[in-house]
Amino acid sequence: MPKKYHIPIKTANPRHHPVGKYATVEFREDCAGSCRACVKKNCVYGIFKDNYLHMSTMGEPEYLYTCNSCFRCVQECTRGIFSRVINPEYRTLGDEYWRPDIINRLWYQAHTGKIPVSGAGYRGPFVAAGFDTMWTDMSEIVRPTRDGIHGREYINTCFEISRRISPLKFNADMTLASQTIPILEIPLPLMFRLPDTLIINPPIVESAARAAQTMGTFLLIRPEDYSDALLPYARHLVPGLNKNNAADHEALIRQSRAVELAFDKDIENTLRIVRDIKPDSVLIVRIPLNADAASRALKLSALDVDTLHFYADEHGNELDAEDPRFLKDMIRKVHLKLVEGSVRQSINLVFSGGIAMAEHMAKAIICGADGIVVDVPLLVALECRLCYRCRKDLSCPAKIDDTIDPEWGSQRMINLMGAWHSQLIEVMGAMGIREARRLRGEVGRSMWFEDLEKESFGPVFGQRKIAGLK
Amino acid sequence: MKTNDIHFQFPKIVQVPDRFRNPIGKYSIRRNSKCISCGLCAELCPYGVHPRYDDYSKPLRPKDYKCIGFKCKENDFFCIDRCPEQALTLRRNPILETLGDYRWTAEMLIGHWEMAETGNLPVVDLEYNLGNSGGGFDKIRFKTPNPADYLSLGDDQIDTSVSLNKRGDGRPEVINGIPCYGGGMSYGSTALPVMVARARAATLLNTLTCTGEGGYPKELIPYADHVITQVATGLFGVREETIRFAPMVEFKYAQGAKPGLGGHLLGDKVTPEVAAIRETVVGNALFSPFPFHSVYSVEDHKKHVDWVKEINPRGLVSVKVSTPTDVDMVAVGSYYAGAHVVHLDGSYGGTGAAPDIAKKNIAMPIEYAIPKVHRFLQEEGVRDQVCLIASGGIRNALDVAKAIALGADGAVIGTAELVALECVRCGHCESGRGCARGIASTDHELGYMISEEWATRRIVNMYSAWRKQWCEILRQYGMKSIRELVGRSDLLVHLDYLDEEERSNYQAAPQAELII
Numbered sequence: 001m002p003k004k005y006h007i008p009i010k011t012a013n014p015r016h017h018p019v020g021k022y023a024t025v026e027f028r029e030d031c032a033g034s035c036r037a038c039v040k041k042n043c044v045y046g047i048f049k050d051n052y053l054h055m056s057t058m059g060e061p062e063y064l065y066t067c068n069s070c071f072r073c074v075q076e077c078t079r080g081i082f083s084r085v086i087n088p089e090y091r092t093l094g095d096e097y098w099r100p101d102i103i104n105r106l107w108y109q110a111h112t113g114k115i116p117v118s119g120a121g122y123r124g125p126f127v128a129a130g131f132d133t134m135w136t137d138m139s140e141i142v143r144p145t146r147d148g149i150h151g152r153e154y155i156n157t158c159f160e161i162s163r164r165i166s167p168l169k170f171n172a173d174m175t176l177a178s179q180t181i182p183i184l185e186i187p188l189p190l191m192f193r194l195p196d197t198l199i200i201n202p203p204i205v206e207s208a209a210r211a212a213q214t215m216g217t218f219l220l221i222r223p224e225d226y227s228d229a230l231l232p233y234a235r236h237l238v239p240g241l242n243k244n245n246a247a248d249h250e251a252l253i254r255q256s257r258a259v260e261l262a263f264d265k266d267i268e269n270t271l272r273i274v275r276d277i278k279p280d281s282v283l284i285v286r287i288p289l290n291a292d293a294a295s296r297a298l299k300l301s302a303l304d305v306d307t308l309h310f311y312a313d314e315h316g317n318e319l320d321a322e323d324p325r326f327l328k329d330m331i332r333k334v335h336l337k338l339v340e341g342s343v344r345q346s347i348n349l350v351f352s353g354g355i356a357m358a359e360h361m362a363k364a365i366i367c368g369a370d371g372i373v374v375d376v377p378l379l380v381a382l383e384c385r386l387c388y389r390c391r392k393d394l395s396c397p398a399k400i401d402d403t404i405d406p407e408w409g410s411q412r413m414i415n416l417m418g419a420w421h422s423q424l425i426e427v428m429g430a431m432g433i434r435e436a437r438r439l440r441g442e443v444g445r446s447m448w449f450e451d452l453e454k455e456s457f458g459p460v461f462g463q464r465k466i467a468g469l470k
Numbered sequence: 471m472k473t474n475d476i477h478f479q480f481p482k483i484v485q486v487p488d489r490f491r492n493p494i495g496k497y498s499i500r501r502n503s504k505c506i507s508c509g510l511c512a513e514l515c516p517y518g519v520h521p522r523y524d525d526y527s528k529p530l531r532p533k534d535y536k537c538i539g540f541k542c543k544e545n546d547f548f549c550i551d552r553c554p555e556q557a558l559t560l561r562r563n564p565i566l567e568t569l570g571d572y573r574w575t576a577e578m579l580i581g582h583w584e585m586a587e588t589g590n591l592p593v594v595d596l597e598y599n600l601g602n603s604g605g606g607f608d609k610i611r612f613k614t615p616n617p618a619d620y621l622s623l624g625d626d627q628i629d630t631s632v633s634l635n636k637r638g639d640g641r642p643e644v645i646n647g648i649p650c651y652g653g654g655m656s657y658g659s660t661a662l663p664v665m666v667a668r669a670r671a672a673t674l675l676n677t678l679t680c681t682g683e684g685g686y687p688k689e690l691i692p693y694a695d696h697v698i699t700q701v702a703t704g705l706f707g708v709r710e711e712t713i714r715f716a717p718m719v720e721f722k723y724a725q726g727a728k729p730g731l732g733g734h735l736l737g738d739k740v741t742p743e744v745a746a747i748r749e750t751v752v753g754n755a756l757f758s759p760f761p762f763h764s765v766y767s768v769e770d771h772k773k774h775v776d777w778v779k780e781i782n783p784r785g786l787v788s789v790k791v792s793t794p795t796d797v798d799m800v801a802v803g804s805y806y807a808g809a810h811v812v813h814l815d816g817s818y819g820g821t822g823a824a825p826d827i828a829k830k831n832i833a834m835p836i837e838y839a840i841p842k843v844h845r846f847l848q849e850e851g852v853r854d855q856v857c858l859i860a861s862g863g864i865r866n867a868l869d870v871a872k873a874i875a876l877g878a879d880g881a882v883i884g885t886a887e888l889v890a891l892e893c894v895r896c897g898h899c900e901s902g903r904g905c906a907r908g909i910a911s912t913d914h915e916l917g918y919m920i921s922e923e924w925a926t927r928r929i930v931n932m933y934s935a936w937r938k939q940w941c942e943i944l945r946q947y948g949m950k951s952i953r954e955l956v957g958r959s960d961l962l963v964h965l966d967y968l969d970e971e972e973r974s975n976y977q978a979a980p981q982a983e984l985i986i
Contacts, residue, residue, distance in 0.1 A: 070906030075490035119899025123571030126605025
């Protein structure tokens with residue numbers, strides 16, 4: 001049996017209490033005291049067991065981070081002294097895009113490496129902005145391609161960042177006439193890049209590099225973040241250079257299998273410089289995802305480039321636009337432009353910015369990406385709360401600016417990405433798709449809000465009078 | 471055998487209070503130390519918020535979940551104003567913020583608890599008909615009826631029954647007293663008393679409930695005429711006799727919460743009893759494969775249906791499928807293979823544990839699937855011969871009525887029945903010992919927190935309250951039977967499809983920002 005791709009998941013405990021959603025409040029002045037039927041002893045989850053220590057230190061009561069909200073204590077206390085609130089700290093997590101529930105679930109995945117599972121159906125809005133206006137389709141009884149949870153090891157999640165091989169040409173003597181280029185394949189459709197706008201320090205970089213190596217993917221990295229500690233991971237690092245410094249980093253280019261170059265007008269020259277230094281290097285161009293993205297993609301496809309990396313802002317919005325479009329629509333634009341130009345097969349597209357959950361990865365691929373670049377979630381795996389205090393030079397509540405242990409850090413990242421990988425397989429299994437590459441641009445495996453409204457509700461309710469979601 | 475009397479008597483309502491000492495209500499009343507225990511509030515309140523006993527003169531904690539809130543202000547018995555010491559304060563219960571979600575709001579949960587307790591519609595001002603999801607059922611409204619159509623009929627003269635067999639193939643018609651039956655929740659995922667209570671309630675209501683894919687516990691045998699045997703991919707507990715028992719056999723090809731994925735019972739829940747009935751090993755997680763590996767075509771599916779029909783000559787066949795984009799083709803295929811009931815399970819429902827990514831993202835919400843399939847079956851000319859049942863995210867009586875008007879014959883209800891048993895939708899059905907509230911647990915302690923009698927009555931009461939709502943809708947449109955409502959989508963409007971002026975005639979969709 002061939003070796004199967006395996007992500008080594010191992011529990012990596014959080015260093016701080018993960019901020020939970022609920023906090024139990026006691027009105028202790030109403031407590032009967034020494035009550036034999038105290039509900040705290042009977043908590044099904046035993047959450048009160050470790051939460052008495054503040055009493056001896058006369059400290060503030062700790063919030064009960066692990067409350068599972070069963071309401072038993074609230075409803076059973078003989079004096080009714082319990083109530084619940086939403087943990088005020090939970091409300092402060094993240095922002096309107098990186099919602100507290102997303103961050104909390106990312107922590108859970110980084111901790112356990114498991115897929116988030118819950119009961120009692122879906123509890124969110126019917127439809128919401130961004131990726132939440134589309135559903136993936138599944139295959140029903142008559143399609144013989146699905147295997148569900150069995151046979152999932154046969155689902156292939158690889159993608160290439162090297163240029164695709166065009167059809168082979170042969171000489172009259174049947175020797176190969178066309179040149180074959182080396183293939184650089186990654187076993188799962190994602191690469192890493194640490195966000196510039198949050199904390200980056202050597203242990204964090206080492207954690208990400210280690211995770212990239214373990215998972216067989218790449219870390220896109222700024223040259224200034226290189227250190228000797230990263231030498232063992234060199235084959236999994238992709239230096240991010242630009243036209244001004246490309247020529248200065250000859251050694252880096254030589255030791256790396258791929259190089260990422262910032263887009264500018266002279267990109268052709270810069271590409272040539274790198275190609276001259278290392279002819280078999282895979283070349284990635286990093287381009288802002290703005291109004292020019294699609295046309296630039298088409299132009300660049302004619303150059304000596306393997307992969308285009310478009311970056312949106314942290315919320316997945318188009319850059320430099322007054323009324324920015326969302327990542328999913330931008331991916332479609334770029335992808336379709338290349339399809340129209342008949343060059344989509346020859347170049348790879350990866351996108352970053354606003355990819356916050358595993359489903360976003362699957363949906364980005366459906367929209368037309370080959371893969372994604374994970375940025376902010378890597379920091380969230382290290383318990384970042386996205387409070388953005390670091391941007392104001394304030395201390396980090398999760399102490400990420402401290403020295404973290406790269407082994408722990410990398411394990412957290414591996415766990416998170418392992419959980420994402422499992423979820424990708426889960427939806428691919430349901431869709432009856434066995435190759436991530438087959439999922440690319442496969443909108444036939446998705447259903448979109450506007451289309452469903454039109455097809456299903458149109459004949460019943462007529463013309464929709466409200467544009468958008470509200 | 472089930473009776474075919476459509477005007478069967480609805481069971482008597484028995485008041486069944488909350489299991490817990492402190493029920494959660496919409497309002498909270500606090501009594502401060504100024505109280506002199508004069509007893510005036512107890513005398514005043516007709517809702518029993520202020521308990522007082524003849525031989526005990528001290529003030530007791532108010533039963534504030536019974537309080538009707540600020541609208542009481544206009545009454546001369548409003549305790550807050552009448553209290554001579556101003557010792558009482560009333561406010562919206564702050565705990566509501568932590569209860570419920572976009573689909574099942576806190577008020578919808580509390581409303582259903584009250585229905586399950588009293589068998590009547592809540593007296594407290596609760597919005598139990600609309601959720602906060604901002605789409606689908608929550609934006610669909612019944613059109614303002616013409617007062618001239620109103621029928622002055624009592625509830626007992628209105629028919630809410632649904633026939634499950636329209637094929638006229640000589641098999642029993644199986645008429646349910648209400649346009650709903652219970653969804654499959656397996657032995658192993660729910661507690662045994664809950665399962666038995668659901669079967670008992672189904673018997674009292676002259677409807678059905680479903681075993682789910684966990685085998686057929688012997689405790690259900692007395693109610694066998696009202697229990698659907700589910701045949702799912704794991705084939706757990708599927709035996710010749712359980713197929714023979716059943717008035718209907720349900721093939722579960724997929725389920726809405728995790729379409730394209732199989733069931734997964736975590737090892738913790740596989741107790742010796744569960745293992746015995748499923749013929750497996752204690753403590754080992756149980757996966758149901760996906761899909762049926764014996765079914766890769768409609769012809770294969772027909773083979774399954776024929777097999778069941780052969781073993782049980784009286785039984786009907788239901789086919790439960792999820793809602794992919796080609797759900798209409800699947801429904802027609804199921805019909806041609808011989809199914810009596812086509813059961814569509816939409817993506818937002820489900821009771822058991824499922825991966826979050828699957829619940830949210832795979833397959834379409836049921837609101838889209840019903841009109842799509844209804845139309846397609848009509849175009850194929852077979853709509854009259856198939857019973858179309860919808861489920862997955864159908865939460866309350868109005869949702870059922872809307873689903874019927876969109877084109878379904880009836881609905882399958884899972885979550886609402888659990889809510890009647892005081893599920894708070896915490897979502898931790900699967901963790902550790904299972905449901906802390908004793909509903910979805912096989913733990914030797916938690917699994918027996920609920921008494922069968924209590925649970926039976928709660929479910930019956932909830933449906934009794936629902937029936938009142940259905941009857942009122944039917945009366946308003948001059949209909950005597952809920953069967954007249956099927957496919958009457960002309961009676962519905964969707965807020966997003968109305969001009970602003972027209973829209974203002976209808977109740978706006980709730981739009982609170984929630985933290986989930």
